[in-house]
Amino acid sequence: MLGLYRFLKYSAILLWSAFVAGPFLWALTTSFKTSEGIVSGATYIPWLQYKPSLDGWGVLFRRGGQGIDIVDPYLASLTVTLSASAISLVLGTLAAYGLSRFSYKAGPIKNADITFFFISQRIMPPIVLSIPFFLMLQAFGLLDTKLGLIIVYVALLMPIAVWVMIDFFHNIPVELDETAMLDGCRPVETFFRVILPNCKPGLVVAGLFCLIFGWNDFFFAFMLTFTKTQLLPVAVVALNSSVTPWWSLSASALVSVAPLVILAFVVEKYLSRGNLAGAIK
């Protein structure tokens, strides 16, 4: 009975692992193919089923001329995502701390309403804001620039930072603040000297979420940039619409998703804890 249960449990785990890993393994093997390895139907094992080649990977780094330049979009994606995430994290953490410790009032608007305003921004479908964003950035001359995208992404990411951090602060005992205040610290000092050093797990999770949603956004990058600035998802999807060489497509896809996948394994210990627990109550 127990043996059967264990068998079923590990089968389920392995089955789901295969489903999760399948697309990556397929992309990995495809990235070493040439057109012969593709047009004759699905093949999986190099040397045995097809002759592996490095063409798919080679074109990614051949700047200019032949091939797809993936270096510039990569750097652009890094700049935009990191800047927007950093700004969102700073502003979001400050706001979340304020909302969790003090009471604000402006007419009928109270803390709960402000919190709701922050978090509810996630409900906004990108398409609703795309046209005004386009015109707004055009008016400020920020269309097709990194700065323009950073501004847009801050609006996208800050709600996530507030959402994760507000709950994190709720779980830090208020006594910690009060002790510091009794010692004569002003609120700003209390925050930076006492609270912030204890925030690492929350900041890691909030930061990771910002990076995920920033790095992976396609729609705004697609709408608001054209030639001068091109982000990674737009560059890769552009390959899809032309005559598609599956090998370079696969190679570029793997290179694009690698950083966050690696990061996930690095910060694993923060993710598997109960930190996020009450974040959604």
Place this chain on the structure above:
Amino acid sequence: MLVSRQKLIFLLPGLLVLVAIIIFPLLFTIRVSFSSWDVMYPGLDWIGGKNYSRLFSDSRFWESLQRLAGIAVGTVVIEYLLGFGLALLVWKEVRYKRFFRVLFLVPMMTTPVIMSVIWRTIFHESLGPLNNILGFLGLGQVPWLSTAGMAVVSVMMVEIWQWTPFMFLLLLAGLLSLPKEPFQAAAIDGAGPFRTFFMVTFPLMAPISIGTLIIRLIEASKIMETVYVLTSGGPGTATETSSYYIYIRGLRDFQIGYAASLSVTYLVLMILALTILAKFLVRAFISKDKA
């Protein structure tokens, strides 16, 4: 006094930035929705509610909403069941527990459009691995992206692959934060695993379940990128979600005014639907709690 001034230092920067970035575009969209702005006459004239009366008889829009509701609710329910199941699997002692916990998260770390491009090659009817494997197992070939029904299934499959990890992450975090005492009490009462799950685990997880379901429903109500890459809304309009339809009207046909009215209607309906769903979920889970 000092405190009250200092507390604004925390809140105001973030709040003002967000209001500045979001509110003006939103107000602008509402204003544009009362204009006839299109590719021939770009400009803010005032045509009253004409766009809104037009969308009332635009069956393609209403069909896209129904389709979106079906796809969103369907995927989120499946994601919840799978995510909860997976979280339970790696909650207690399992070999290589930490490795599997991260592996299960990987899809949500990846870029949806980029993975959709890979999925498109997987779904390829003659050259893709999916039909190849089905053939190997002696099963028939499936026209994944070229028939209406299967195209919807394909889109849902990619969405489930991408976002079950998010459910899994929040539900696992919830499970790990549960108090130990109720489980000890259940063990003393001699409750088996099924009884323990339905009498202890599931009720304790009700608030977290409601939260994750609502968050995922919000995100799922925006589905469009997978559709854009996998099917472009087709075949016909079989996988056209509301966002994608608005995209076609606004940015392909350049009927900016009309697309704005669709956007406003879509947003209002989404908020209404999600509020009702949230109320419904709370009641469903709480009544189960008492039963």
